[in-house]
Amino acid sequence: MAEFRIQPLARFEGSSAAIRRPKEIACFSYDENHQLRLDDSSLRYYYPPRLPVDLSQGFDTFKNLDDNADDHLDALLTTIMEMEKKDGKRCEADVVTWRGMMTKIMAAPFDYFNDFEMNATCFQGTIFLEENHSYKLAEKAEQNSKPPRPGAHSQQMMSYWGYKFETLCLLPAPWGETSREYIEGRENEVVSNYAQYCSVVKTGIGNISLVLGGEVDAVWDTKPTDPTQPTNWIELKTAAAPLTPADALKHERKLLKFWIQSFLLGVPRIVVGFRSASGILTHLEELDTRSIPGNVKRQGKASWDGNVCINFAAAFLDALRKTIGRGEGGVWRIRRRERSPVIEIWKVE
Amino acid sequence: MGVPALFRWLSQKYPKIISPVIEEQPREIEGEEVPIDTRGPNPNGEEFDNLYLDMNGIVHPCSHPEEGPPPATEEEMMLAVFEYTERVVKMVRPRKLMMIAVDGVAPRAKMNQQRSRRFRSAQEAKQKDDDKEEHLKLLKAQGKLSEEMDKSGAIKKTWDSNAITPGTPFMEILAMSLRYWIAYKLNTDPAWEKLKVIISDATVPGEGEHKIMEFIRSQRNSPEHNPNTRHVIYGLDADLIMLGLGTHEPHFRVLREDVFFQDSKPRTCHLCGQVGHMAAECRGEAKVKQGQFDEKQNAAPLKPFIWLHVSILREYLAIELDVPSLPFRFDLERALDDWVFMCFFVGNDFLPHLPSLDIREQGIDTLIAIWRDNLPVMGGYVTKDGHVDLARAQFILEGLAKQEDAIFKRRKQVDDKREAGAKRRKLETERRNNRNSGAGNGYNDPSTPVSYPGSRRRGEPIPDINALPTFAPGQAQTAADPRYTSITHESVVNRGAVTNANVANRSAAAVLKEKLLAGKAAKAAETQIHEATNNGGVEALPASGSSTAEAAKTPPSALGKRKAELMEEDNSGTPGRNTPDSAASPATPKTDPDEPAPDNIRLWEDGYADRYYEQKFKADPKDIGFRHKVAHAYVEGLAWVLLYYFQGCPSWTWYYPYHYAPFAADFVDLDKMAISFDKGKPFRPYEQLMGVMPAASRHTIPDVFHPLMTDEDSDIIDFYPEDFPLDLNGKKFAWQGVALLPFIDAERLLAAMDTKYPLLTHEQVARNERGKDVLLFSTRHPLYEEVAMNFYSKKQGAPKYKLNVRVSEGLAGKVEKNDTYLPQSSLSFPLSKGVMPDLDEDYSISVHYEMPKSTHVHKSMLLRGVKFGTLALDHADIEATRGRSRQSGRHFGGVPLND
Numbered sequence A: 001m002a003e004f005r006i007q008p009l010a011r012f013e014g015s016s017a018a019i020r021r022p023k024e025i026a027c028f029s030y031d032e033n034h035q036l037r038l039d040d041s042s043l044r045y046y047y048p049p050r051l052p053v054d055l056s057q058g059f060d061t062f063k064n065l066d067d068n069a070d071d072h073l074d075a076l077l078t079t080i081m082e083m084e085k086k087d088g089k090r091c092e093a094d095v096v097t098w099r100g101m102m103t104k105i106m107a108a109p110f111d112y113f114n115d116f117e118m119n120a121t122c123f124q125g126t127i128f129l130e131e132n133h134s135y136k137l138a139e140k141a142e143q144n145s146k147p148p149r150p151g152a153h154s155q156q157m158m159s160y161w162g163y164k165f166e167t168l169c170l171l172p173a174p175w176g177e178t179s180r181e182y183i184e185g186r187e188n189e190v191v192s193n194y195a196q197y198c199s200v201v202k203t204g205i206g207n208i209s210l211v212l213g214g215e216v217d218a219v220w221d222t223k224p225t226d227p228t229q230p231t232n233w234i235e236l237k238t239a240a241a242p243l244t245p246a247d248a249l250k251h252e253r254k255l256l257k258f259w260i261q262s263f264l265l266g267v268p269r270i271v272v273g274f275r276s277a278s279g280i281l282t283h284l285e286e287l288d289t290r291s292i293p294g295n296v297k298r299q300g301k302a303s304w305d306g307n308v309c310i311n312f313a314a315a316f317l318d319a320l321r322k323t324i325g326r327g328e329g330g331v332w333r334i335r336r337r338e339r340s341p342v343i344e345i346w347k348v349e
Numbered sequence B: 001m002g003v004p005a006l007f008r009w010l011s012q013k014y015p016k017i018i019s020p021v022i023e024e025q026p027r028e029i030e031g032e033e034v035p036i037d038t039r040g041p042n043p044n045g046e047e048f049d050n051l052y053l054d055m056n057g058i059v060h061p062c063s064h065p066e067e068g069p070p071p072a073t074e075e076e077m078m079l080a081v082f083e084y085t086e087r088v089v090k091m092v093r094p095r096k097l098m099m100i101a102v103d104g105v106a107p108r109a110k111m112n113q114q115r116s117r118r119f120r121s122a123q124e125a126k127q128k129d130d131d132k133e134e135h136l137k138l139l140k141a142q143g144k145l146s147e148e149m150d151k152s153g154a155i156k157k158t159w160d161s162n163a164i165t166p167g168t169p170f171m172e173i174l175a176m177s178l179r180y181w182i183a184y185k186l187n188t189d190p191a192w193e194k195l196k197v198i199i200s201d202a203t204v205p206g207e208g209e210h211k212i213m214e215f216i217r218s219q220r221n222s223p224e225h226n227p228n229t230r231h232v233i234y235g236l237d238a239d240l241i242m243l244g245l246g247t248h249e250p251h252f253r254v255l256r257e258d259v260f261f262q263d264s265k266p267r268t269c270h271l272c273g274q275v276g277h278m279a280a281e282c283r284g285e286a287k288v289k290q291g292q293f294d295e296k297q298n299a300a301p302l303k304p305f306i307w308l309h310v311s312i313l314r315e316y317l318a319i320e321l322d323v324p325s326l327p328f329r330f331d332l333e334r335a336l337d338d339w340v341f342m343c344f345f346v347g348n349d350f351l352p353h354l355p356s357l358d359i360r361e362q363g364i365d366t367l368i369a370i371w372r373d374n375l376p377v378m379g380g381y382v383t384k385d386g387h388v389d390l391a392r393a394q395f396i397l398e399g400l401a402k403q404e405d406a407i408f409k410r411r412k413q414v415d416d417k418r419e420a421g422a423k424r425r426k427l428e429t430e431r432r433n434n435r436n437s438g439a440g441n442g443y444n445d446p447s448t449p450v451s452y453p454g455s456r457r458r459g460e461p462i463p464d465i466n467a468l469p470t471f472a473p474g475q476a477q478t479a480a481d482p483r484y485t486s487i488t489h490e491s492v493v494n495r496g497a498v499t500n501a502n503v504a505n506r507s508a509a510a511v512l513k514e515k516l517l518a519g520k521a522a523k524a525a526e527t528q529i530h531e532a533t534n535n536g537g538v539e540a541l542p543a544s545g546s547s548t549a550e551a552a553k554t555p556p557s558a559l560g561k562r563k564a565e566l567m568e569e570d571n572s573g574t575p576g577r578n579t580p581d582s583a584a585s586p587a588t589p590k591t592d593p594d595e596p597a598p599d600n601i602r603l604w605e606d607g608y609a610d611r612y613y614e615q616k617f618k619a620d621p622k623d624i625g626f627r628h629k630v631a632h633a634y635v636e637g638l639a640w641v642l643l644y645y646f647q648g649c650p651s652w653t654w655y656y657p658y659h660y661a662p663f664a665a666d667f668v669d670l671d672k673m674a675i676s677f678d679k680g681k682p683f684r685p686y687e688q689l690m691g692v693m694p695a696a697s698r699h700t701i702p703d704v705f706h707p708l709m710t711d712e713d714s715d716i717i718d719f720y721p722e723d724f725p726l727d728l729n730g731k732k733f734a735w736q737g738v739a740l741l742p743f744i745d746a747e748r749l750l751a752a753m754d755t756k757y758p759l760l761t762h763e764q765v766a767r768n769e770r771g772k773d774v775l776l777f778s779t780r781h782p783l784y785e786e787v788a789m790n791f792y793s794k795k796q797g798a799p800k801y802k803l804n805v806r807v808s809e810g811l812a813g814k815v816e817k818n819d820t821y822l823p824q825s826s827l828s829f830p831l832s833k834g835v836m837p838d839l840d841e842d843y844s845i846s847v848h849y850e851m852p853k854s855t856h857v858h859k860s861m862l863l864r865g866v867k868f869g870t871l872a873l874d875h876a877d878i879e880a881t882r883g884r885s886r887q888s889g890r891h892f893g894g895v896p897l898n899d
Ligand SMILES: [Mg+2]
Pocket: B054, B056, B103, B207, B208, B209, B237
């Protein structure tokens, strides 16, 4: 058992470790039946909805994906293998994982309530990192069993609002090629989370190279024909409109997740849909991903520090590689308990 | 659009939409003029990305200026165009793109108006020339004209502005000159290095401003288009504001000369166009050039320019069109489209306006009130992305029909009252003048313009907005035009003033004779004129009745475009000039001009519709089906115009086949109508020329076609009448009247022309070809490398490819190799050597440009990412606008439905 200490954070302060700009190397889609397709067919385009609009509308027809099965890194690995076949060369990386795992790691210094369990395997010098599926299921079951606070909406409804917001904001083709009827009819579209577009990016933090897969909500304009050019991705988020100073702090903490998620895949812009407590979408705000940490520091309560997140992640990944990267095979467990000042790593198989 | 007084009306109703343009003046250091470096920040406090030039609005005033001496040669015209364009570019300082759009072949629907303008213009020019000739003869007879001066031709034939039509040699010269000048600027002005310039010359079909709109729409459809692009369009047409609104690009301005600015330029002689003397003193002496190209002639202060902020108009309309408690979601973009649609009813270039809608009577307000009342009932907007919902349009027209009788009656009452007041004032004035005989200070002169309420700055006179003509570029755009200065609403109604003008309304020649030969000759001239006008004959006018009578109270010259000088000189006792009497005029001076003419339609009396259809359309008053047919065609026209504005030309061949509009009451069962357009294809340049030119302007058309216009046995000789009747149709002045020209039958025209096509020379055939847009930019522009690589390197790509928007800095579309462009060649001025510099090496590139084509309907929506600036209207403006919107437009019984 190895332990990686989170605290004291002062170790991670200062200017951030080197970051390699995320670059999309491949993509894949899940279609409306959640069938994997190794193309960009589920790419969506952003066009804002008419406001105000009720996010709860259509909840009864929500097509919610059953994610109880353990998909491991299947789709990501299939895509990488396909790419390797096409390019005729191996895709080199120290770590391959979903964006979600990296988000949890990066947020660890400031998100005290964040707990996670992951499994890691090292193969030919590459660490494959995935969520411990049974832990995730247990956590979800516990959350759903909690009755919502009086007057609040259920977990299911709140998560529906997020998907509804996406449906309201997305177009299957650029605005110019989409009919007015579709654009205005989005309020009545059946909400489904079956279809997804996932970007596979190559990036680097400190001296660790990473291949990350993650869902991208939309593109602002269109994917550039020149693959060396960055794409103007859009991340869509809903948030309760902050009314009190306490709300504002809560929102700032939420921005930490927004920022990390977008930062990792190189999403330059986040559109936040603010909603009332009852789920009425009232206004939108466009955030420039790069300037979020600075704004939090200068204008906010400075409840988190982006550089610390980056330096922490760089140090942790480095330690992880030292711990398990040289070994040959075997499954390792990475765990962080709620409020724990350490991340534990041990071999399970 | 020919909502003649639209600019005026808009700027009065929405005062904050106008602001002056701040122009940086070149500084002088030690006597040396330091040119303005337009790379510096724009002094207007805002930078602009794209500048669009509706080029006819530059070519017309530069080739036949309203004031000042006309350029002596076409080359001088080109120099004037360069100079003017440069000034506009310096004001705007576009940072990304400039598009120069010259009118190409227009849709058939526009050609009726073009034809009428050109026939009138030719007649006017002929008149002017006749006057000049007459004058020369007189000078000669008196030995006042030196032989040398006679030969120098200082008094030359009036330049035929009809040459500004696609397919003429003049337009070819213009296109060549513009290409040269743009390349020259790209080479020599560092501020142009980042600029992409598109030239759409007359060989590319479509009206200039509509080619510009097509471009903007095409860019909006490109996903990479920056929704906060700042657009400026320069042009003279009032409908540029409508078009600007219709783009749904919120950062949009219209730029134009301040037409209401009183300039202090010296008046010029009407015969030779020079300063320093009036026509009567003209000796026809050659002009002494001031400066190398006579540029110092125009050293007088330049007319200032103004901005028209579409963004601020949007703010006003957002308040005015806001209807509370709608059963559906309010959508400003849709409401704006409806507003534009309602403006069409009051006037446009393609349809005559409805008799009951008059901008002076706040016709647009009447429609807005009807629209506001009906919006909740209609359940949605009248238009959608350029398509009319006919069932909803029926609501609007029914609302108007209910008020129609009241509108006509009220119009009569107001007219009568004004007339009585004017008569009284005239009598008072006369009494006063008799008392202070010889006062001569012009005080309370009957034709002294009286300000309109709400008169704007500097206390200048306000024109009768209804008396304004359809905007013809280069005409009536300036303060010197009588329609702006002298003919105020008051003076139009004031019979005294009109009479006064009429009395002196003789040809310049006549007045000169009077002056030079005294008594005897003057009488002779009068007689001559009376004979001439009488020859026009009342019988020649098919629409008879009212129009003939109406004409009587207007100048005998029904075609005379009256100049400010004329009016002023009338009052000061100086002889008038340039008031051609026209043999073609149906007017007769026999009627006492002091008496208002009887109006045989009498819209204020029952049965007016019967009389209207009988007299204007020659239709049986009992034939109600005919009226519905006319209304049907009119609705088709409205649908056509709306599509033309919002989607691009729906049909090149469609046109409204009548000279007059129906009544609102004649629109029935619109919901049962189905409208569809056959796209067809544009005329070729020579076909359009043959379709719009009078025989007098045939010099602009290849010789082989001339016999078709002149030979008595030509199959289409009926298209080219020498004389044509002009129906004043209740208006006061000739330029407001309806020219009753026969409509062109395209089939017969093309059949006749087909027999001549084989006779054309190579060059003539080339001038009839359809051209392409050209894109020019500096070799220092980042796009150069890519284009050069694709077209001129060893590993060339396809001869046509799609631009990478990130490299082109926002421009979407395709480029194609331009075979007339040779890399690293020299650049030379296409006209006379030495007038403009030649460059040994041309550091600009030229390619063909193709706008991205969309198979999708253009949508009237804002783009994602639009950011609005700070609002221009303050609380008081908002309250005032809201208050007005509740009350306006209800003079004729428009009562809110929900009251
Ligand atoms: Mg035009």
